Amino acid sequence: MSVGRAAVPVGAIGGIVMMLLGVLFFALNDTMGKWLLGTYAVGQLMLVRSISGLCVMAPAIHRVGLSGFRDAPRPGLQLVRAGFSTLEASLFFWGVSTLPLAEVMTYYMAGPIYVTALSPLLLGEHVGWRRWAAIGVGFCGVALALHPSPGSLSVGAVCALAGSFFYALFLITTRKLAAVPGTVLMTSQLVSSLIFGAALVLAYGWTSTGPTDFALMLLLGVGSLLGNLCVNQSLRLAPATTVVPYQYTLILWGMLFGYLFFGEMIGPLTTAGAGIIVASGLFIFLREQQLGRRSKARDVPTEPAIAKLHDLD
Numbered sequence: 062m063s064v065g066r067a068a069v070p071v072g073a074i075g076g077i078v079m080m081l082l083g084v085l086f087f088a089l090n091d092t093m094g095k096w097l098l099g100t101y102a103v104g105q106l107m108l109v110r111s112i113s114g115l116c117v118m119a120p121a122i123h124r125v126g127l128s129g130f131r132d133a134p135r136p137g138l139q140l141v142r143a144g145f146s147t148l149e150a151s152l153f154f155w156g157v158s159t160l161p162l163a164e165v166m167t168y169y170m171a172g173p174i175y176v177t178a179l180s181p182l183l184l185g186e187h188v189g190w191r192r193w194a195a196i197g198v199g200f201c202g203v204a205l206a207l208h209p210s211p212g213s214l215s216v217g218a219v220c221a222l223a224g225s226f227f228y229a230l231f232l233i234t235t236r237k238l239a240a241v242p243g244t245v246l247m248t249s250q251l252v253s254s255l256i257f258g259a260a261l262v263l264a265y266g267w268t269s270t271g272p273t274d275f276a277l278m279l280l281l282g283v284g285s286l287l288g289n290l291c292v293n294q295s296l297r298l299a300p301a302t303t304v305v306p307y308q309y310t311l312i313l314w315g316m317l318f319g320y321l322f323f324g325e326m327i328g329p330l331t332t333a334g335a336g337i338i339v340a341s342g343l344f345i346f347l348r349e350q351q352l353g354r355r356s357k358a359r360d361v362p363t364e365p366a367i368a369k370l371h372d373l374d
Contacts, residue, residue: 076299080307083291088314090284091153091162092322093277098158101268103151104261106278111255113282118251121244133245135238142234142246143253145227150254152224159217161325163315167206167335168225170312170342174199175229177345183233192345199341206334247289251282302350309339 097106115122133139149169156165178196180186188196207218238246270278295304312335319325327335 073299073303076295076297076304077307079291079295079298080304081310083288083295084308084311085314086284086288086291088166088311088318090281090288091157091166091315092318093284094154094281095157095162096322097274097277097281098154100274101270101278102261102265103154103158104258104265105267106154106258106281107147107151107254108258108262109275109278110281110285111251111258113279114251114286115248115255115282117283117286118244118247122248125242125244129242130245130248133241135241138234138238139241139246139249140253142231142238143249145231145234146250147253147257149224149227149231151257152220152227156217156221156224159215160221161315161327161331162319162323163312163325163327163335164206164331165217165221165224166312166315167327167331167338168203168221169228170309170335171199171203171338172225172228172232173342174338174345175226176232177349179229179233184236192348195341195344195348199338199345202334202337202341204334205337206331208328208330208334243293247286302347305346306343309342312339 094106153165153169156168174196177188177192181188203222207214207222235246292308298304316327319327
């Protein structure tokens, strides 16, 4: 019998595996999206992946029933959240159409930092000096990754930055809608994306697809749902403090897939910025977990800004 070495709980190992698998699904999805954007427009991808997602979710939607959607609380905020989801997803696609995959992922991984910065205004939460310091460092990481200059501040970079901001607003509204069933929230996202994609297709036309490319578009919706299922299962199997840090492996997958499929290499400034963003995000998350444990003893809930990755990206 070994002494002095604590065994890792089976649930923790399972949770870590599920988080890593979920992140891999998101990375594969993003890579497929970037590949398809070499031929097809963003609107076409948004439309087909939304139809695919709704088809996969049809049994869950049927179980909830019309009354479940009609009686869900705060319908106005649900619509706002669906709009944020559609904007962040489409801006992500527009960003990766011109920028390296890992670079756009880096900007989106700063979303939880924005959430903490906005939480006093939009959620009425108190943010102490330690987290404000981490927020400042995180913003420096974003600026370093962007390395702004007249030649580097491209349309793609603006799309990625704007998308990461809408991603933060999406996370905040998701927190405010914690009482709404997940099926209702996911369905509203898909319907919003479908409407937006259909509008873009009507405006700019449909590019004919072969069977392989059309299958990949359909997989965009399936892969997103699989990623979310894995992440949700991960959080059921293990504490958030154990599994959430592994979400940052998304950037590593972005670097690997970007190099293998597109010959992309991100520069040293972007790499350094990504490291700073990851460190700041982890500090904020762990600090909020610590405060959450303290406030639980006082019966005052404090929710951590847990990134849901790309949700439907």
